[in-house]
Amino acid sequence: MENNQSIIETLISWDESISFEAKRVSGKMVRKALETIVAFANTKGGFLVLGMEDYSKAKGTDRLLGIHENAEAVDELRQKVQHQITPPIDALTWTPLKCGLHDGNPGEIIIINVPKSPKVHSIVEDGTCKRLDKGNREMTASEGV
Structure with missing residues (x-):
């Protein structure tokens, strides 16, 4: 659990x-998370943490809301x-991590590790995204080449 604690401290x-x-x-959250997963794969890869509040809305352990919320x-x-x-997307991993939540x-x-992909990925009937510094953007046709 101590190793989990250092990971949690880093993430928050x-x-x-x-x-x-x-x-x-x-x-x-589902549609936005799906966009983020595709955008990470189409850009540099990344980590999506489920059950954690945005940094702009909470700090420290107050960010830890858990997946039981929904x-x-x-x-x-x-x-x-x-x-x-x-x-x-090949090699996508979902890692559950036990932790103390904001309410004690x-x-x-869950940490979703999205590798950078050599392919361009799209969401069926919803387009293709890439990752920016903070957020996702629809890719243009020329960016997909």
């Missing part, structure tokens, strides 16, 4: 960047990652 100190994003687990949304995201990204209760966050 990070702001959104070209290779890191944190998302609270909510119903509307476990169904996590399941929905897993399904969409498998069925709505074309071509599929035990919980869990």
Whole structure:
């Protein structure tokens, strides 16, 4: 658990960047998280942490909300990652990490490691994204080449 603690301390100190994003687990999170996964793969790769509040809205352990907030949304995201990204992203990993949450209760966050891909990935019926310093942007046709 001590190793988890050092990982948690590192994660909660990070702001959104070209290779890191944190998302609270909510119903509307699914589409944005899917965009971020595709954008990371199409840019430099990165880490998406589920169950963690944005750096601009909370600091320290107050960021740790956990995936129990909406476990169904996590399941929905897993399904969409498998069925709505074309071509599929190889070597995507989901790592659950137990931690103490903002309210003092035990919980869990998930770290999704998205490798940089040699392919250009799109969301079925929703376009192709790339990662910027903070956020995602729709790719133009010439950027996909």
